[in-house]
Amino acid sequence: MKTATVRDLRNQFPRVAAWIQNGEEVGITKAGKLFARLVPVAPAPARKLVKPDIMAQLKATWGDRVFSAKEVAEMRAAELEGEEG
Template identity: 45%
Template sequence: MKTVSVRELRNTMPHLRETLEQEQELLLVSNGEPVARILPVEPAPARRPQLPDIRAFREAQPRMERPLEDLIREERDRR
C-alpha cells in the first residue's frame, strides 16, 4: 500500500487510475495522519442473473383442498 499526502494526490490526479492499477490501494494522509484509503472499484457484473418465471413456481405449488376463507374462519373460531 502506497502512502500519499493530499498535495501528492492533487498532483497525481491525472494519473490516479494508473497508480491504482499498480498499487491496488492508496493511503491518503494529511499532516502525517491517515485520512482515507483509496481502492479501485470492482467491475460490475455483466448481467443480472436471470430469475425463474414466477408462473412456473405458482403452477408447481399444490392446490388447496379447502378454500382459504374456511381455514381462516376455523382459526378465528378456535381463539
C-alpha cells in the same frame, strides 16, 4: 498499500490514478496521518442475456408444418388486403 498526500492528489493525480487503475489501494495522508483510502471499483458482475426461444414459439404456433410458396403468397396477399381495406 501505497500512500499519497493530499498535495500529491492535487499536483500528481495522474500518477495516483494510475496506481488505482492497476488495482492498488492508495492511502491518503494529511499531516502525516492516514485518513482515507482510495480503492479501485470492483467490476460489475456479468449479466446473463436471456434470449427468447424463437424456435420453440414457432413450433408451439405452427407445429412441424411447412408452408408451400403458394400458401405463403396467399397469406401475404390476405394480410395486405386486410391492411388496406
